[in-house]
Amino acid sequence: MASEPPLVEIRGLRFEYSGRTIFDGIDIDIRRGGVTAIMGPSGTGKTTLLRLIGGQERPMSGCVRVDGMEVARLSRKRLYELRKRMGMLFQSGALLTDLSVFDNVAFPLREHTRLPEEMIRDLVLVKLQAVGLRGARDLMPAALSGGMARRVALARAIALDPMMIMYDEPFSGQDPISMGVLVKLIREINDALGMTTIIVSHDVHETAAIADYLYLLSEGRVVEHGTPARLQRSGSEWTRQFLNGLPDGPVPFHYPAPEFGVELLQP
Amino acid sequence: MNQRITTTVLQRLGHWALGRLQRLGRGNLFLLHVVPGLPGLLARPGLMVQQTFAIGVLSLPIVVVAGLFVGMVLALQLYNTMVDFGAEQSLGPVVALSLVRELGPVVTALLFAGRAGSALAAEIGLMKATEQLSSMEMMAVDPLRRVVAPRLAGGILSLPLLSAIFSAVGISGGFLVATGLLGVDSNAYWSQMRANVDLFDDVANGVIKSVVFGVVVTWIAVFEGYDAAPTSEGVARATTRTVVNSSLAVLGLDFILTALMFGDNT
Numbered sequence: 189m190a191s192e193p194p195l196v197e198i199r200g201l202r203f204e205y206s207g208r209t210i211f212d213g214i215d216i217d218i219r220r221g222g223v224t225a226i227m228g229p230s231g232t233g234k235t236t237l238l239r240l241i242g243g244q245e246r247p248m249s250g251c252v253r254v255d256g257m258e259v260a261r262l263s264r265k266r267l268y269e270l271r272k273r274m275g276m277l278f279q280s281g282a283l284l285t286d287l288s289v290f291d292n293v294a295f296p297l298r299e300h301t302r303l304p305e306e307m308i309r310d311l312v313l314v315k316l317q318a319v320g321l322r323g324a325r326d327l328m329p330a331a332l333s334g335g336m337a338r339r340v341a342l343a344r345a346i347a348l349d350p351m352m353i354m355y356d357e358p359f360s361g362q363d364p365i366s367m368g369v370l371v372k373l374i375r376e377i378n379d380a381l382g383m384t385t386i387i388v389s390h391d392v393h394e395t396a397a398i399a400d401y402l403y404l405l406s407e408g409r410v411v412e413h414g415t416p417a418r419l420q421r422s423g424s425e426w427t428r429q430f431l432n433g434l435p436d437g438p439v440p441f442h443y444p445a446p447e448f449g450v451e452l453l454q455p
Numbered sequence: 456m457n458q459r460i461t462t463t464v465l466q467r468l469g470h471w472a473l474g475r476l477q478r479l480g481r482g483n484l485f486l487l488h489v490v491p492g493l494p495g496l497l498a499r500p501g502l503m504v505q506q507t508f509a510i511g512v513l514s515l516p517i518v519v520v521a522g523l524f525v526g527m528v529l530a531l532q533l534y535n536t537m538v539d540f541g542a543e544q545s546l547g548p549v550v551a552l553s554l555v556r557e558l559g560p561v562v563t564a565l566l567f568a569g570r571a572g573s574a575l576a577a578e579i580g581l582m583k584a585t586e587q588l589s590s591m592e593m594m595a596v597d598p599l600r601r602v603v604a605p606r607l608a609g610g611i612l613s614l615p616l617l618s619a620i621f622s623a624v625g626i627s628g629g630f631l632v633a634t635g636l637l638g639v640d641s642n643a644y645w646s647q648m649r650a651n652v653d654l655f656d657d658v659a660n661g662v663i664k665s666v667v668f669g670v671v672v673t674w675i676a677v678f679e680g681y682d683a684a685p686t687s688e689g690v691a692r693a694t695t696r697t698v699v700n701s702s703l704a705v706l707g708l709d710f711i712l713t714a715l716m717f718g719d720n721t
Contacts, residue, residue, distance in 0.1 A: 242593050271595040282590035285582075296594045299601070344594075 193256070195220045195352055195384045196241055200250035203236060210236055212408035213250065218352075223378050223385040225395045228405035229430070234388040235279070237405075238354045241386070242276060243267045255351065272300055275345030275353035279360065281337035283329040289316070289340050290325040296347045315343040319373060335366025339373065346377060352384040353377075359391040367391075371398055392431050396420075404430060482678045485599075489677070492600035493608055502605040503612075510571045510606065510673075511613025515620070517570055518563055522554075522621035525562060526628030529553055534637050543637070547644035548651035550629035551622075555652065555661045556717070559622035561709050564668035567614055568701040572676035575606055576697040579680025580690035588681075603677050610673025611666070618665035660716045667708060672701040 196218035203211040210233035218224045226234055239245045240252050243259040252259045254270060262270060283292050293312045297303060303311070316322040319339040329337060338358060345353055355374065359367050375398040378385040389395045396402065396416040403413040404427060412419060412427050419427055429437030445451070496503045529550050537543050579602065582588050588598040626648075633639040652658065676697045683693035 244589065244592060268595040268597075271593055274593065276590070276593040278586045278590055280586055282586035284587055284591075285585070296596070299594070299596045341590075 192220055194218055195255055196386070197253040198237075198241075198250070199253075201240065201247050201252065202249045203233070203240065203245065203247050205233075205236070209408050211247075214405070214408070214410050216403055216410065216413075218384060218386055219401065220384050221382060222400040223375065223387065223398055224401045224403070225387045225389060225399035226403045226405060227389055227392065227395060227430070228411075230390060232405045232407070234390075234405065235356050238276065238356055238386070238388055241354065242271065242274060272296075272348055273351045275348075275350040277338065277341050277345050277353065277355045277358060279357045281329075281334070281341040283332075283337055283341055283344070285329050287329075288325065289321065289327050289329070289332070292329070292340060293325075293344045293347055296344065300348065311347065312343075315347055316340075318346070318377065319343045320369070333366070335362050335369065338362075338366075338370060342370075342373060342377070346381065346383075349381065350383065352386065355385070355387045355389070357389055357391075358387065359389060359394045367394060374398055392433065396431070406430075478682075481682065482674070485678050485681065486674055489599050489603050489607055492597070492604035495600060496605055496608055502601075503608050506605045506609030507612055510575065510609045511617060514567060514570045514613065514617055517566055518617045518621050519624050521562060521566055522559075522624035523628040525558060525621075526550065526554065526625030526630075527632045529558070529625065530629035530632040530637070534633065534639070543639055544643040545647055545651075546629070546633050546637075546639050547626075547646075547648035550633075551626050551648045551652050552657060554622040554625040554629075555657050557661075557709075557713070559618045559625065560661050560664040560668055561705060563618040563621045563665065564614060564672055564705040565702055567610075567617060567668075568672045568676070568698050568705065571610065571613070572672050572697045572701050573694045575610070575673070575676040576680035576683070576693045577690055579603070579606070579677060580683035580685075580693045583681065583683060584685040584687070584690060586685075598681075603681060606677055607673050610676070611669045614669030614672065615662055615665040618661065618668075622661070660712075663716075664709065664712050667712060668705050671704050671708060675701040675704065 194217035196216070198214060198216040201211045201214045201216075202209070216226070216237075226237060228234055236245060240247060241254060241259065243262065246260045254274070257266070257270060259267065259270070283289075284295065287295065290312055293315050294308050297308050297311060301308075312325070313322055316325055319342050321336060321339055321343065324332070324336065324340075329340070332340065358370050358374065362370060371394050374385060374387065377383070387395055387399065396419075399416055401413070402416055402419055404411045404419070406426065412422060412424055414422075419431060422428065422431075426438040428434070435441050530546060533549050533553075534543055534546055537546060537549070579588075582598075582602065588602065591598045591601060630641070630644055633644055634641045679693040679697045679700070680690075683689040
């Protein structure tokens with residue numbers, strides 16, 4: 189297991205958006221079969237990282253390799269072939285609003301396979317059963333709660349039994365029960381299907397509870413990485429502030445501004 | 456001072472013109488990427504039928520009502536002028552020619568831009584804003600083929616049909632007013648029309664116009680939606696730009712097409 193090359197290798201990745209440096213030479217390895225979390229404050233480009241892995245963005249320099257293939261150099265056809273082996277869960281769920289829950293989960297199967305409709309029905313019901321929403325198959329996305337929509341999107345993401353799945357902020361805006369359900373599902377689905385999971389999140393406790401390995405990103409760089417237990421014992425003040433949610437520390441409470449007293453006395 | 460103002464004005468003008476040209480280029484590249492997806496629709500006719508229904512069939516009420524009133528008003532207005540020259544028996548062909556050559560394609564295209572074009576832009580723009588297009592890409596499904604191509608085909612197919620219905624209803628509306636209200640002989644209305652309206656010179660040219668308008672209006676609508684900023688403001692702008700740009704394009708193209716088709720008949 190240890191000798192196996194990582195499923196995703198990111199080396200010297202640089203990326204800019206609208207003149208702002210998002211990543212300034214980062215290296216990340218995503219190990220096969222595990223749950224790797226990429227964490228950091230809002231606006232550190234975590235979602236952009238998933239888009240780079242999925243080939244929706246191209247790096248300025250450096251490379252992103254998935255299963256040995258450099259994503260930015262793949263032809264459109266080969267990129268689409270690779271994407272069939274990747275699942276992605278968007279923050280909003282991104283369900284197709286004109287299709288029912290059943291048809292949303294059946295969508296990738298109908299687009300990419302020539303399976304008979306009876307078999308598609310069975311496969312969709314299996315996936316929906318896995319996320320506990322078999323009974324909701326006839327509902328339209330507008331009738332679902334946020335947590336249910338993400339579970340349907342999860343069922344859709346695993347419809348083609350991908351080798352890896354990427355979650356973009358899966359816990360944000362969830363009530364405690366939905367959060368608990370999602371935490372359990374992510375780990376169980378990873379282990380049951382033998383997949384590789386990448387979670388991008390800033391929900392520290394939930395993510396640390398299920399992740400095998402954590403990367404902490406800030407200001408375009410990897411600040412620290414390691415197992416959750418190791419990072420909890422980290423000597424870095426930034427890591428401690430982030431993991432414990434402290435309001436002040438290396439990341440100051442105040443946005444940079446002139447001296448308060450001076451500004452008040454100004455006419 | 457004056458030189459600085461002139462430079463600023465020129466810079467802004469240049470910036471504006473470059474922006475427009477870039478947009479035009481993007482629009483053309485977009486169309487180049489969508490067109491190869493059109494033949495694939497033959498294998499999945501359901502997608503096109505669904506879009507033709509949403510774009511064409513649901514636009515029928517406004518087209519039929521507008522066609523009826525335009526035809527009735529046209530008969531009233533033309534009769535008042537023609538009766539002075541004793542030419543009221545030619546009301547049928549004049550109404551028909553006005554509708555088939557000009558008003559049918561143009562007014563239908565303008566209504567189509569407002570009814571279906573804006574809906575297309577808003578739908579695609581919202582799909583982008585809610586990450587539905589991104590999620591399709593990540594499922595290895597090309598949104599240009601799955602979402603845009605069927606809508607483009609549906610629009611191109613719908614507009615000529617709607618134009619034909621508009622003209623037919625308009626001619627019938629003109630007939631109702633001419634015979635019921637103005638006392639024109641019904642046989643004269645139809646027989647003069649049959650004698651003076653040519654299938655190729657008039658009807659076919661009208662159909663060509665509506666096909667061109669169908670391509671342009673639907674292209675602008677799907678491009679604006681796809682190119683929209685993924686925010687509510689971006690979708691609102693895309694919708695407005697669709698209606699404004701496609702209406703202007705229809706009017707401008709109508710002049711060019713009319714000049715090409717009928718300009719040498721003098």
